Amino acid sequence: MNAPARPNDYTAYPDAKGRFGDYGGQYVPETLMPLVHDLSAAWAAAKVDPAFQAELKGYLTHYVGRPSPLYFASRLTEHFGGAKIYLKREELNHTGSHKINNCMGQILLAMRMGKTRIIAETGAGQHGVATATVCARFGLPCVVYMGAVDVERQKPNVFRMNLLGAEVRPVTSGSATLKDAMNEALRDWVTNVHDTYYLIGTAAGMHPYPEMVRDFQSVIGQEARAQIQEAEGRLPDAVVACVGGGSNAIGIFHPFLNDEGVKLYGVEAAGEGMDTERHAAAINGGRPGVLHGNMTYLLQDREGQITEAHSISAGLDYPGIGPEHSWLHDVGRATYLTATDAESLDAFMLLSKLEGILPAIESAHALARIGDIARDVGKGGVVVLNLSGRGDKDVATVAAHLGRQI
Amino acid sequence: MTKARIDARFAALKAEGRAAFVPYVMAGDPDAATALAILKGLPAAGADLIEVGFPFSDPMAEGPPIQRAAQRALAKGMTLKGTLEAIAAFRAEDQATPIILMGYLNPLVTWGFEAFAAEAAEAGVDGVIVVDCPPEEADPLADALEAHGMALIFLTTPTTDDKRLPTVIRRAAGFVYYVSVAGVTGVKEADAQAVAPNVERIRKASGLPVAVGFGIKTPERASAIAQVADAVVVGSALVDEVAEAVDLNEDVTRRVLSKVESLAKAVRFARRVPV
Numbered sequence: 001m002n003a004p005a006r007p008n009d010y011t012a013y014p015d016a017k018g019r020f021g022d023y024g025g026q027y028v029p030e031t032l033m034p035l036v037h038d039l040s041a042a043w044a045a046a047k048v049d050p051a052f053q054a055e056l057k058g059y060l061t062h063y064v065g066r067p068s069p070l071y072f073a074s075r076l077t078e079h080f081g082g083a084k085i086y087l088k089r090e091e092l093n094h095t096g097s098h099k100i101n102n103c104m105g106q107i108l109l110a111m112r113m114g115k116t117r118i119i120a121e122t123g124a125g126q127h128g129v130a131t132a133t134v135c136a137r138f139g140l141p142c143v144v145y146m147g148a149v150d151v152e153r154q155k156p157n158v159f160r161m162n163l164l165g166a167e168v169r170p171v172t173s174g175s176a177t178l179k180d181a182m183n184e185a186l187r188d189w190v191t192n193v194h195d196t197y198y199l200i201g202t203a204a205g206m207h208p209y210p211e212m213v214r215d216f217q218s219v220i221g222q223e224a225r226a227q228i229q230e231a232e233g234r235l236p237d238a239v240v241a242c243v244g245g246g247s248n249a250i251g252i253f254h255p256f257l258n259d260e261g262v263k264l265y266g267v268e269a270a271g272e273g274m275d276t277e278r279h280a281a282a283i284n285g286g287r288p289g290v291l292h293g294n295m296t297y298l299l300q301d302r303e304g305q306i307t308e309a310h311s312i313s314a315g316l317d318y319p320g321i322g323p324e325h326s327w328l329h330d331v332g333r334a335t336y337l338t339a340t341d342a343e344s345l346d347a348f349m350l351l352s353k354l355e356g357i358l359p360a361i362e363s364a365h366a367l368a369r370i371g372d373i374a375r376d377v378g379k380g381g382v383v384v385l386n387l388s389g390r391g392d393k394d395v396a397t398v399a400a401h402l403g404r405q406i
Numbered sequence: 407m408t409k410a411r412i413d414a415r416f417a418a419l420k421a422e423g424r425a426a427f428v429p430y431v432m433a434g435d436p437d438a439a440t441a442l443a444i445l446k447g448l449p450a451a452g453a454d455l456i457e458v459g460f461p462f463s464d465p466m467a468e469g470p471p472i473q474r475a476a477q478r479a480l481a482k483g484m485t486l487k488g489t490l491e492a493i494a495a496f497r498a499e500d501q502a503t504p505i506i507l508m509g510y511l512n513p514l515v516t517w518g519f520e521a522f523a524a525e526a527a528e529a530g531v532d533g534v535i536v537v538d539c540p541p542e543e544a545d546p547l548a549d550a551l552e553a554h555g556m557a558l559i560f561l562t563t564p565t566t567d568d569k570r571l572p573t574v575i576r577r578a579a580g581f582v583y584y585v586s587v588a589g590v591t592g593v594k595e596a597d598a599q600a601v602a603p604n605v606e607r608i609r610k611a612s613g614l615p616v617a618v619g620f621g622i623k624t625p626e627r628a629s630a631i632a633q634v635a636d637a638v639v640v641g642s643a644l645v646d647e648v649a650e651a652v653d654l655n656e657d658v659t660r661r662v663l664s665k666v667e668s669l670a671k672a673v674r675f676a677r678r679v680p681v
């Protein structure tokens with residue numbers, strides 16, 4: 001395939017049809033088309049409404065705890081002996097990950113649109129918890145769809161959602177994981193078109209979600225850009241993030257897209273290895289297709305049937321990726337690497353021991369590549385890693401892999 | 407020129423003064439041979455047009471019955487190519503009954519629209535319904551199908567208001583599908599009184615016959631809808647018959663076709679409200 005030309009202004013995307021180059025779009029059943037058009041219009045208006053932005057900023061400051069710190073990880077830096085490594089501490093947000101940035105934005109939008117019922121999908125349960133949290137805060141009923149397999153894997157998060165007043169509906173159709181939870185949430189939305197708002201948890205799905213979720217998560221990159229200039233007096237040489245659906249990655253990448261000197265690295269989950277079928281790397285191991293409303297890289301078989309993703313990290317266990325990443329990959333603006341389950345576990349332990357921070361197993365995928373990147377950039381350089389979540393939720397998984405009982 | 411087969415069939419039914427009965431069956435369900443036997447038996451059982459589903463792993467607009475049918479078919483290895491082979495085998499025996507292929511976009515993207523359209527036309531497909539391909543995204547596929555004489559059939563729904571209707575029917579051909587409930591297949595029930603004004607509105611705007619589906623399970627409901635629509639589509643109730651026959655170890659073909667007969671009879675003898 002010949003690579004499409006690089007644009008002059010990366011931030012001018014998506015276009016009016018929700019396209020990032022060939023990717024994105026609105027491939028949804030007709031019943032939902034009027035709803036996604038309404039949502040696009042509502043978001044376009046809210047985005048430029050100072051009152052909406054001020055309200056959001058207030059909640060991000062006082063409820064979520066923003067700005068999150070940009071922390072110089074000196075011992076990690078020393079360990080690798082390359083560029084200075086900074087961590088963007090999204091794990092310090094309320095509920096423990098970047099997911100709340102998006103949930104806060106979307107719930108304010110949902111209320112502005114007069115919606116009275118919230119639905120969401122979740123894999124690891126982080127987005128489900130963040131959604132249940134904002135629904136509790138604003139008093140809206142919340143239904144979270146979660147694959148039955150994930151309900152088993154992530155019991156503490158299921159209970160957390162229940163404590164927050166949300167109803168968790170286990171999904172047994174298909175492979176009973178995140179993609180099926182998303183199918184089920186879409187089925188709910190098609191059925192309850194008048195009162196229901198679908199709060200998607202990542203920068204994927206049909207337009208306007210990839211754009212809107214990116215915009216809500218871009219607060220990460222905006223802060224990081226100002227913070228690194230404050231700390232180092234310059235832009236970083238590289239920015240690194242893990243990629244599931246791609247929201248924490250696009251959130252930190254986006255404000256740097258037009259700074260061509262800043263290299264952007266996304267890290268996909270390689271599961272048991274890219275030489276096996278058990279991974280979750282849509283760009284490195286998939287090809288373009290249409291699922292969940294958008295054209296993007298997908299894990300699929302020769303017939304175009306979607307195949308199951310595999311990762312130790314339930315939050316990266318999705319066979320697709322947001323369309324903007326597919327486009328950034330094709331035009332060569334961002335580079336997508338992979339990290340296996342085993343490498344991520346090692347990175348989890350390394351950060352815990354060296355910096356006293358338990359990273360989410362998702363974020364540990366980015367950490368697994370930070371050594372290579374820091375050494376590649378070299379001494380005197382600066383890299384920023386998005387620490388998208390905290391690892392408390394993962395201690396049982398890590399213990400199991402270490403063969404330990406807790 | 408196979409779209410012509412759809413037009414000819416609706417013209418003949420109009421002359422007869424009755425609505426069409428359109429069964430939906432899933433290719434490869436419960437297995438390729440049985441599904442083909444069912445397909446071949448449908449015209450004699452009273453099918454005027456036939457919708458043939460091709461399975462997809464993630465059918466986001468289907469309720470449990472058709473989801474399970476797709477999973478049964480996929481488990482038996484059914485593919486889009488296999489679906490076209492079944493249609494070609496049907497077409498060798500029946501040149502009059504229009505066949506509408508129905509499913510999701512990704513298998514078509516994988517095949518390539520142009521190459522797929524050429525083979526589908528060759529197999530004897532007359533129209534294609536793609537649930538997750540709304541009019542805004544439909545031009546490349548509609549171009550490829552049109553070039554081979556087939557129609558891309560568009561869906562209208564209770565959320566398709568007057569403002570949106572022109573967008574949806576801009577390239578409509580063959581007939582227009584009216585999804586009678588806001589919801590997935592096979593769950594809510596269609597209400598003939600609520601359906602009637604919508605059918606009228608869509609018929610007037612498009613100048614095409616209007617087929618109603620998604621919430622019709624019984625002969626009574628089929629009869630009520632047949633009085634207001636140009637075609638009545640039944641899917642979930644038929645694939646449920648497949649599932650039950652398999653569970654009870656009964657003759658699947660016989661069971662499905664006898665259900666088709668009762669539904670077709672209800673449609674055939676429904677009194678049309680004169681238009």
Ligand SMILES: Cc1ncc(COP(=O)(O)O)c(C=O)c1O
Binds near residue numbers: 097099243246360
């Ligand atoms: C902490 C954390 N990081 C990353 C992800 C992956 O999502 P995304 O790629 O949208 O950031 C998740 C998803 O659950 C998560 O919980």
